[in-house]
Amino acid sequence: MQETSRPGDSPVIRRIEQKNSIPGRGYFTLHWSRLTKADKYSIVRSVPAVSGIYELYYRKAEDPLNLLAVNQGWYGGLRSQIREAIDEEFQTDKRLRSILAEYEIYFRFSISDILADMQDVLWFLHRNYFGNGVSVQPSGRYSHVYLREYAPDKIHWV
Secondary structure, eight states: OEEEOOTTOOSBEEEEOOTTOOTTEEEEEEEOOOOEEOOHHHHHHHOOSSOEEEEEEEEOTTSOOEEEEEEEEOTTHHHHHHHHHHOGGGOOOHHHHHHHHHSEEEEEEEEOSOHHHHHHHHHHHHHHHHGGGOOSOOOSSOSEEEEEEEETTOOOOO
């Protein structure tokens, strides 16, 4: 389910505990930060050095946004992970280097200090974005994961 952010919502992942929930089902809300054009200065100003998940997008001029990556920042935190991800010099993949050089890059993030929650949300996003091409694993706590997504700029993929 997608909704825009509500006033006062900070970009965090929350696990929802429900009294009558079915065992083996995990319910989460994902509050995204505002989508921001990526450069090292905007990242230093707006991204905290804490753990969480992030998405990267690219686009040329007024073209639509294209999803580039969905990842987590655990060790080193979101700030260092996003800065490294948008730096051409850290990339060995030629296609990725080309995208970083030629296109405008944008990011958004959500904070979480619980690794298992990040794994479950990241797995859910990967499964919905990439189908059978899922390259991440869930925590193993739940047989089913459900996610409600809030985004201040109304960009939803799920």
